[in-house]
Amino acid sequence: MGQLISGSWALLLGIMLLMVGNGVQGTLLGIRGQIEGFSTYEMSFVMSAYFVGFLGGSKMAPEMIRRVGHVRVFAALGSFISAVLVLYPTVANPWVWVLARILIGFCFSGVYVTAESWLNNSVTNENRGKALSLYMFVQIVGIIAAQALLVVGDPSGYVLFVIPSILVSISFAPILLSVSPTPAFGSAKPMKMRDLWGVSNLGFVGIFLLGGMFSAQFGMSAVFGTEAGLSITQISLFVSAFYVGALVCQIPIGWLSDRMDRRQLILVVSALAVVGATVGAVMSDSFVALLVAAAIIGGTSNPLYSLLLAHTNDHVGQEDMAATSGALVFVNGLGAISGPVVTGWLMTTFGASAYFYVMVFLMVIMCLYTAHRMTKREAISVEESGGYAPISPTSSPVAVEFAQEYSQMSGNEDEDTANER
Template sequence: MLSVIKSSWPLLLGMLLLMLGNGLQGSLLGVRGSTLGFSAFQMSIVMSAYFAGFLFASRVTPAMIRRVGHVRVFAALGSLVSAALLLFPTIQDPIVWVLGRMIIGFCFCGVYVTAESWLNNSSTNENRGQALSAYMMVQMTGIIIAQGLLVVPDPSGYLLFVIPSVLVSISFAPILLSISPTPAFESTKPMSLRELFTVSPLGFVGMFMMGSVFAAQFGMAAVYATEAGLSITQVPFFTAAFYVGALLFQYPIGWISDRTDRRVLIALSAAIAGAGSIGGMLFGGNFYVLLASAFLIGGLSNPLYSLLIAYTNDFLEYEDMASASAGLLFVNGVGAITGPLLIGYAIQVVGPPGFFLFLAFILLMMAGYAVYRMTQRPSPSVEDTSAYQSMMPTVSPVTVEIASEWAIETAEAEAEAEAQAAEEADQSEQRSYGT
């Protein structure tokens, strides 16, 4: 891990600054929109727009990179993010905010695609898994730290929008001054939705639900917090609790997933997160209960993203893993677009508890569907399952494909080692007979 950080620290530092800006702007809009009198449903449309832009960019960014190159795409999209952030306090209109969030979602996806391509190019087969882990830690750490910036005094109404704009702008420096151009990024054609559902109904349905759950955390947590009457000092603790849980639970859930039936782990994780949602809904008046609920929901739901990809790969040949992962990413993106809209409607109808009501419904539905799928076909043996690679729903298609390649390489290396061990055992046995 230290060698990865040493060789890739400029890229990781730049991504940390980018995630500080991205993590702050989402929560900031949730708080500021409420103070401006925007309804919860209006804010849900604003938050959903980010994921619509992100999903669209995941399809068109590779063509942009092939046409003008990594450096120009990165610089152009990053500059556009920096400029768009300054428009929110200038034009305080929900329609303008929707367009701004869509632009930011599009640009951030393009920036992630470019940066992750550089990360892949600078990694080797031996350290690619460590590079991905370092990248995930940087992403989550950036989002967590960003929540603390919400408490910065902002008497003019502009400072908190200037901060993420500046962070995004200066993030270019360590990346662009240290990275060499990389080969053009070639995207993998997604598997058709019909084929994907046939291969793994649980992976397909679960990823759609996971998109909704993550979008609720990333886009609507701050909206809920302001609607529920949390103070400006309490909001960042609440929103950060989701990501602290996600960061801490990734490794233990990944370790368990490689040693047990993944459907059991999916069902248990979703069920416990759903129970945490019910606790937040029933006892939302207690701030410490809210923190515990957010920690449980984030910690047990976010690893489901990697878990569902790994589970789907268990039923695929190596050559189909990348296209299936690209299809799952698309399904997750569609779920992320719909999630904020449904939560905004729930809050509008039943009040702030609608946030947790929606999460509980989706998570318990996922747990129930996982249990149902356990009755439909046997689980592959633990020895035949693919390797789990930690990923967060914030990543672009590049990281998903890198993780698929890493899983393939790991499986092939293990198979080769087993074959070599068996051959050596046969040779040893033959020598013993000869004596």
């Protein structure tokens, strides 16, 4: 682990600072929107716009990198991110914010593609799993740290927008000044949606549902907090609880994933998410209950993403991994785009508690569909399945393919070990 950190510390530090900047702007806009008098439904479009841009960036960034190189793409997109972050308080108009969020989502997606390809190039087969775990840890820590920044300034002013802009600008220095070689970037033939459906029905449906689930957490949690009358400190703690739960639960769920039928585990974890969301909906007047609900939801939905990727990967050949990763990110993006808009409309119609009822609905569908698929397809034995690779729902196709490679590699190693015995 020490050798991995010494070789990738600049990249990991840069990614953490990027996540701080991204985490601040996501929560801060939810609070500032209410101050500016934006409606919940208007804010739902603002939050959804990020995922529109993110989806476009994941498609276009690889071609941009092939044309002009990693360094230029990284620097150019970073400059746009810094500029947009200080644009928000300057032009307080929801539709300008929508356009700004599309742009910043596109830029963050391109930056992630660039950074993750660099990380993938800097590791070996022996430390690939540790690199994935460390990468996800750095991402989540960055988002949690971002929530603490909300209490150091006035959300109605400019300082809280300037701080993430500075952090994002600084984040590129350790990466661009690093001596790490620029990785090669290949191209993969895209996979059609019907082909992904044929690979894994559950993976297709589950990843789509999780797109809506995660975008509600990432985009609408602060909007819910303002609608529920929480203070800025309480909103900060509420948003942080999602990611603390994700950080704590990845290891035990990953351990179970490699020792049982993954569909059974997906069913159980989805059911726990239903419980967490129900607690939030029924006991939304209690702040402690909201923290517990957020921790349970975050601690189940984030590992579910890795579980569904591992399950899908069990049915994918090595030659199709790159194409599958792009298709999975696309399906996840479609769910993420629709999530905030549907949630915002329901919150406008039925009140703030609808935020949790949307999650209840999504996870109930996940449970029912998982149970249905268990009756339609034989389970792959534990010995034949690949390993569990922790990965964030915000990752680009590069990181998803990175995780798939590790999953298949670790699965092959386990099989060889079993054969030796």
